[in-house]
């Protein structure tokens with residue numbers, strides 16, 4: 001218990017540090033400056049008897065590498081005018097609320113502040129389905145799968161007596177995806193959504209459209225660190241391990257094989273109850289996930305890296321995981337043998353940012369650890385050399401930053417990077433100081 005408490009304390013401390021970093025820059029993410037989740041209410045039809053409207057709500061993930069994982073999104077709002085939900089297709093309100101004032105017909109939900117969740121495919125009958133519904137609330141990054149990057153459902157809204165077409169947009173939109181972290185702006189009127197008909201020859205528009213943009217802040221998400229980076233090279237037998245205590249500190253008793261680690265997404269303010277803890281394989285870093293970068297070969301015109309992602313969590317598989325890597329040479333990424341990959345446009349970063357994810361039916365599932373081994377997926381990456389910049393010195397060959405599933409992984413300090421044997425050690429202190437400064441200024445910028 002004492003150990004768990006000290007764990008919580010160390011996270012609280014980290015979150016204070018995070019706050020300091022974030023307040024400088026408002027947690028702006030240079031890897032994805034335009035990323036957002038946009039929520040759109042399209043009013044398809046006014047209805048009478050009862051008065052109201054039929055709306056299609058679309059949740060579109062415009063983030064390039066941030067996804068919404070199981071158990072999926074929850075979207076909520078506060079009705080402006082005592083509206084009720086008569087029925088829904090493709091999603092459901094989690095609470096019916098007090099509908100006792102309705103006599104002949106019972107609405108789907110009478111809550112003033114309904115919370116909506118997506119259906120699972122197996123819960124949806126054909127008549128309850130809409131295009132883009134029923135994926136258990138998961139949203140892919142648009143870069144990885146545009147067709148799975150949105151959810152859509154229909155809601156039949158009853159307005160109080162009077163003309164429905166003067167309806168007010170719902171207020172105080174909230175998005176849990178699945179935990180906290182997103183802040184949504186007000187739903188406001190925008191140009192009505194237009195779609196095409198008759199093979200693109202006719203344009204049809206909805207009656208009215210309200211839109212809101214939700215953005216993610218890792219500070220608001222208050223997540224415990226969940227990932228770290230380790231490094232090795234062919235030219236130095238020393239492996240640079242993840243920084244000790246990257247995601248928490250191991251208990252003094254080293255005889256056990258399993259450890260308790262703060263659950264990914266657990267709020268730091270909450271107590272360290274078992275619900276908020278994960279059981280992971282014990283390690284000095286205590287992270288549920290480790291990403292290893294091994295500089296494997298140095299050819300005449302190419303060089304090769306082996307990238308391995310390991311899951312230390314005993315109770316959790318990562319489905320559709322992704323890894324984001326920032327490295328200046330990724331622009332010349334020739335081939336990732338066993339992962340799918342793409343380059344992201346990184347505005348104002350100078351370095352290239354590559355996104356890697358699993359191949360369908362091969363390694364898109366990162367399995368949980370068991371007694372014998374950690375779960376892992378790996379690939380070799382072939383990079384063409386840019387002779388202007390390529391060097392094995394001064395840590396250039398190592399990634400500048402790595403994210404796993406959108407979460408920043410703890411890097412080892414540049415002083416601990418594997419060094420070239422012979423000679424290079426003379427220059428090391430100066431260069432690693434410069435590198436440390438660069439990395440520090442990056443961190444403060446973020």
Ligand SMILES: *[C@@H]1O[C@H](CO)[C@@H](O)[C@H](O)[C@H]1NC(C)=O
Pocket residue numbers: 034035036037038062213
């Ligand atoms: C949300 O993302 C889309 C797509 O990148 C972009 O067009 C739009 O401007 C963004 N909205 C805001 C408010 O940033």
Ligand SMILES: *[C@@H]1O[C@H](CO)[C@@H](O)[C@H](O)[C@H]1NC(C)=O
Pocket residue numbers: 098099100101
């Ligand atoms: C439910 O609503 C009715 C009418 O609006 C009200 O009289 C009743 O007290 C409410 N019941 C509860 C449990 O809030």
Ligand SMILES: *[C@@H]1O[C@H](CO)[C@@H](O)[C@H](O)[C@H]1NC(C)=O
Pocket residue numbers: 088089091092123125127128
């Ligand atoms: C599905 O539709 C049927 C008939 O419209 C309705 O009775 C049922 O409650 C709906 N189920 C869900 C989960 O919305």
Ligand SMILES: *[C@@H]1O[C@H](CO)[C@@H](O)[C@H](O)[C@H]1NC(C)=O
Pocket residue numbers: 078079080171172
């Ligand atoms: C929306 O949230 C704000 C701030 O939390 C609150 O002051 C306001 O009353 C809320 N509006 C509604 C309609 O609930």
Ligand SMILES: *[C@@H]1O[C@H](CO)[C@@H](O)[C@H](O)[C@H]1NC(C)=O
Pocket residue numbers: 314315316317367368
């Ligand atoms: C992970 O997936 C494998 C294979 O589908 C399954 O056997 C295992 O029970 C899953 N583990 C967890 C923790 O869900």
Ligand SMILES: *[C@@H]1O[C@H](CO)[C@@H](O)[C@H](O)[C@H]1NC(C)=O
Pocket residue numbers: 143144145340341358359360
């Ligand atoms: C790689 O990703 C793209 C985009 O999601 C997809 O179309 C393609 O099928 C994937 N390739 C493999 C081999 O999984």
Ligand SMILES: *[C@@H]1O[C@H](CO)[C@@H](O)[C@H](O)[C@H]1NC(C)=O
Pocket residue numbers: 421422423
């Ligand atoms: C340099 O390398 C040679 C052979 O690899 C080795 O014998 C020598 O000790 C090394 N010198 C230093 C300073 O590491």
